[in-house]
Amino acid sequence: MSTQFALDLRLARRKAGYTQKDIASLLCSHQSLVSDLEHGRERPTLEQIIELSLIYGRSFESFFAELMEDCQSRILKRLERLPAMRKRTAQTYNRSASLKRLKRRLTQTNAYGNT
Numbered sequence: 001m002s003t004q005f006a007l008d009l010r011l012a013r014r015k016a017g018y019t020q021k022d023i024a025s026l027l028c029s030h031q032s033l034v035s036d037l038e039h040g041r042e043r044p045t046l047e048q049i050i051e052l053s054l055i056y057g058r059s060f061e062s063f064f065a066e067l068m069e070d071c072q073s074r075i076l077k078r079l080e081r082l083p084a085m086r087k088r089t090a091q092t093y094n095r096s097a098s099l100k101r102l103k104r105r106l107t108q109t110n111a112y113g114n115t
Helices: 004-016 020-027 031-038 046-056 061-080 095-108
Strands: none
Touching: 004 031, 004 046, 004 061, 020 031, 020 046, 061 095
């Protein structure tokens, strides 16, 4: 499962002249983690993304785009399985309209919120 983020990460490391072992040391991790990140087998934590951004002096928007698309897909599936309301109350008055807006946002936007 190779992702754009993994490809960007590998290219950034090679362009900078670092080895996977260098990056692992800077991340306080193992070389196998760097390999897994670069081959798309592992997703980085938010902290690792920040550290990698600092190490390479760049941002990795592609990771967030891919992650947003995955999250959008999962929420849409959960939305379809959401149970119906049995009893409306003052607290749930806007629920139906909010659910419709949520579905519209998730189906009409890409990862960056653009249509």
